[in-house]
């Protein structure tokens with residue numbers, strides 16, 4: 001079944017809703033963002049997440065030292081890099097890297113599918129921040145690459161469009177933030193609806 005990441009969580013009730021509904025991964029944003037959490041808050045939230053649910057930290061242009069310091073505080077399983085980090089940083093980080101690449105054109109898709117990171121995430125370009133814009137990108141650009149390697153799909157997903165995304169480009173994992181919010185705050189009903197929508201199409 002397609003795996004599910006719910007990103008940008010800051011409150012225990014939303015973490016609980018995501019875990020109980022069947023999320024496979026929870027994302028904490030440590031980068032500048034309206035969804036940013038402190039390492040201490042993420043540590044507290046992570047304590048309530050079972051080991052089977054992966055904890056993923058989102059960073060933009062932090063150094064390996066800064067990232068590894070947070071990995072010591074919060075038991076992260078992966079770090080997701082959304083900035084201009086080079087591949088040489090990957091091996092300096094203590095947990096596996098998910099490389100996020102913004103897709104504007106076919107060259108960006110080629111670059112994403114060639115990246116050296118253990119996992120790649122393809123996303124729409126950010127607006128105010130380096131991700132989490134709530135916008136989709138042109139999924140047609142990806143269709144010819146989908147067999148090349150497993151990938152994570154992000155960017156403007158929501159309970160209404162995630163089924164079509166899975167059917168068309170078959171990602172390993174789908175990742176959502178804006179699409180499960182109401183008025184800028186996570187919404188437990190939308191989190192559950194998103195997870196249900198993935199489960200229905202993945203049967």
Ligand SMILES: O=C(O)c1ccccc1N[C@@H]1O[C@H](COP(=O)(O)O)[C@@H](O)[C@H]1O
Nearest residue numbers: 007033130131132134154155156177178
């Ligand atoms: O969510 C953020 O605020 C954010 C800030 C900086 C970098 C990445 C961020 N989030 C990631 O963006 C994508 C897509 O989110 P959306 O569903 O379109 O809102 C997702 O991978 C988040 O992890």
